Amino acid sequence: MDDPDINPSHATFERFTQAQTFKDVQQHFSDLCKLLELNPRDKTFYKCLKEKLNWWKAKEMWGMFDKRASHADYQQRKVCSKNKSLVLGSGPCGLRTAIELSLLGAQVVVIDKRETYSRNNVLHLWPFTIVDLRNLCAKKFYGKFCTGSLDHISIRQLQLILLKVALLLGVEVHSGVEFNGLTEPSGENGWMAQIKPASHPVSSYQFDVFICAAGGSFRPEGFKAKELRGMLAIGITANFVNRRTAAESRVPELGGVARIYKQKVFQDLLTQTGIDLENIVYYKDDTHYFVMTAKKKSLLKKGVIKQDFAAADELLARSNVDFEALCEYAYTAADFSTGGQLPDLEFAVNHKGKQDVAMFDFTCMHNAENSCMIRERRGKRLLVALVGDCLLEPFWPLGTGIARGFLAAFDVAWMVRSWGLGAPHLKILAERESVYQLLSQTKPENTSKNYASYSIDPKTRYQRVNYSSVQPHQVQHLYNTDKGGSLNNKLKSKLNPTRQDSMSGFQELLRWCQKNTAGYKQVKVTDFTESWRSGLALCALIHHFRPKLLDMSELSESDPVLNHHLAFSLLEKELGVPRVMSPEDFTGAAQVDKLSMVLYLTQVQKAFTTAPP
Ligand code: FAD
Incomplete structure (x- = not known):
């Protein structure tokens, strides 16, 4: 009876949990729904799925999901049952937020312009994110998840895990859908999105919560970014094929070898190869992944950068980079830093079929000035919030991206909960802005160690939260209304300075x-x-x-x-x-x-x- 070969829905469920591409996940999920005669758009989808898929493997998952869903914050998935949300971006932070909004009972639709999950690059996970993901059944979807002391995962595997959880909880996820802006309410219609293709069903979806999780360079209208200009910092990532041989498994990872602590290694690297690095990180995952910060002078000397320019964008423009020399540079740094112990180093290929090596400029990082706003037109209100890289852009070698991304996802869910509960609008905005002030300073050392008690309530995670460090009168400019007068004028001058x-x-x-x-x-x-x-x-x-x-x-x-x-x-x-x-x-x-x-x-x-x- 329990053999997946005998019961088609069990076999399909198994295929769904193990699927390794976005397309396969969607396909097996759709097959499963058809076999069980379920409509994933149904508000009671998850409840019906549990009733119909009564297989032990599935029941283990339901147990874990139900444990999370039973937290008092969600009020039995009813607190936001009147709210409809659109999440822009199915990166890890968009999906993590979508899961929380769904647990709050909101209707959730996620859109992404990409059709595939293809990023091999590896993300560092803080302990709380590992506990969080384990509790969302990460191990069942990806058996190798954080085995032993591993504390990292490839971006694509993380997306796949979160996508599967989101779908099972009833979140709608659409790929190949590009967001081009918001449409203000008119006639009977509320807030909607301008999307491509315009004929896609999501174009007629009306919502009162808009979460932007579109990554580093995108911010919706009305949001400004603060530029944090530091010293020139050039990051290089490289992925090599992991054949999972015994010899490969013996090579130790490098969890952030900063120059200051390993002067000699970096000096030897420079004298023997001409490569000059600030730091290098090596993680063994689906690939052998390296991320390093390289000095401009050595990149010029090794011919990786063809011509010197003062401006980072000109310096790192595609036309000014010799890709072959970049591969050679990354290869040598990877080989040297692992003591030549990784046998037959061969570049993994990226989604374009090219060697998976890339160079990025971290000289100028962007943080959003504000984390949220409310827009009101014709009496219809929209809560807009940023999450993930578009809120706070991470410097990859520090490995802070996902942890801060998930913290913000929980914080945003807490704000949406207040929205669902009907709290005063300026109070919602002020509280969110107060909590946002803490985010850029978070570290494993100054966040609570009691991971089991983490919830969407910021108090369970941050050591010092002051919900009123920003006062309602200080966020009036974040309430953008057409109800005439001063609030809106003030807003205009603040939004478009x-x-x-x-x-x-x-x-x-x-x-x-x-x-x-x-x-x-x-x-x-x-x-x-x-x-x-x-x-x-x-x-x-x-x-x-x-x-x-x-x-x-x-x-x-x-x-x-x-x-x-x-x-x-x-x-x-x-x-x-x-x-x-x-x-x-x-x-x-x-x-x-x-x-x-x-x-x-x-x-x-x-x-x-x-x-x-
Ligand atoms: P993302 O993961 O960037 O997801 C944003 C999503 O929004 C994307 O899928 C994008 O297609 C979608 N989107 C954007 N605009 C639109 C639009 N108009 N319409 C529809 N969809 C849209 N971090 C590290 O720590 N180490 C690394 O080596 C590393 N490498 C990276 C390589 C690349 C190419 C990128 C883009 C990011 C990398 N990062 C790395 C950052 C890391 O991926 C993020 O910190 C992490 O994924 C969390 O980001 P997010 O969910 O906020 O956004």
Whole structure:
């Protein structure tokens, strides 16, 4: 009876769980629905599927899904049962968000312009993401998922796992559908999407929640990105065929060999091969995957980059890169860093049938200025939220992308829950913006270790959440309404400021900091990064406004941790400015995070200029 060869629905279910391409997953899912005479668009799809597919292998999954769904936050999948959501992008973050919205009871449609899941590149998983994915049956869909001490997965395998979970829970997922903008309500119609092909059924879908998870370079109308310009950083990824031989399995992975810790390895690499790297990571997955940050000079010397240009986009333009030399460079770096132990290194091929090697520019990263907004036209409201890379662009060698992506997916689900519960709109926006302030600073060390209790409620995951660090009156510009007057005008000027506006905002803040720290010993504020490293500048600011709070003569430039402890706790206790960084963030080689510093100093400025002395 339990033999999949005998029961066609069991066999089809088995094929679905093991399918390795987007197309096959969709095909086997559709076959399964036909065999069980189920309509996946039915609101009670998952419940009916459970009743009809009463096979032990499936029942194991239902048990795990039901455990998650039974969490009080979801209110038995009813809390958002009146909400309809469109998720743009079936990357890992779009799909993870879609699953949560479905658990909240919302109707969820996901669209993606791509037809295939083809990215071999490997993502680092923080412990909580491994627990999260295990609880979503990752092991059943992909037997090799995080076996032993493995803490990574290829992008495509992760997408396949999440796609399968999403479909079983009743999420609609469409490939080959390109989003071209939102259509405002008219007549009886509510918010809709302009999509290509225009004849696709999704073009008539009306929704009140729009989640943008379209990756790094895409942001919907009305959202601005903050540019975080660092030093020139050129990333190279390379994938080699993994034949899974004993010899290959013996080669140890490299989990982020930063130059500072392995001076000798990098020096030997440079003297013996002419390759100069900042860092290199090696993971063994479906492929042997390498990601490294290379120095421009060595790329020029090795002929990978043909001509030197100051601007990164010109420097790394396709026409200025010799692909053969790039392959040679990546091959040599991979071979050297693994001690020549990986036998017969052969490049894996990408979806274009070419060697899977690529070079990316990480000099300029983008974070969204705001994480959400509400748009209202003709009385119809739309909650818009960003998630994943389009919210916070990750620097791949640091391996933060998926963890922060999933944290944001949960945070967004928490916001949609409030939307479903009918909370006041400005409060919803302010709470989401407050939580967003924490995201860029999250690390495994400063998020809760109690992974089993993680839920969509931010309090279960972040160590310090202050839901009101952003107040409703500060997010009025994120409520975009056609109800006349001031709110909308204010919004227009805030949504479409010129780059100069934001630059002059930065300059103004910098001038304010300079003015109020002038004359203090060992303090010279010239930027939002290194000038704040020792903590003395922050202490000087406090001393300038509240001289009684600290004694500058007792502080030393050589003790940044102590100085920051003091400054953060005074600002929190005396002025209610929540911390967004830890004192340890100012030690070590990593650059001080500019965005966090700007956000923090903005709060400090506001506190000193509005609080009574
Ligand atoms: P993505 O995974 O980028 O998904 C966004 C989806 O939106 C895509 O499928 C895209 O087709 C779709 N989309 C975009 N615009 C539209 C539109 N107008 N209409 C319809 N669909 C649209 N991270 C690492 O840590 N290491 C790596 O080596 C690495 N390599 C990468 C290689 C590539 C080519 C890319 C694009 C990303 C890579 N990343 C890497 C980043 C990593 O993939 C993301 O951090 C992770 O997938 C989470 O991203 P996401 O879900 O937010 O977006």
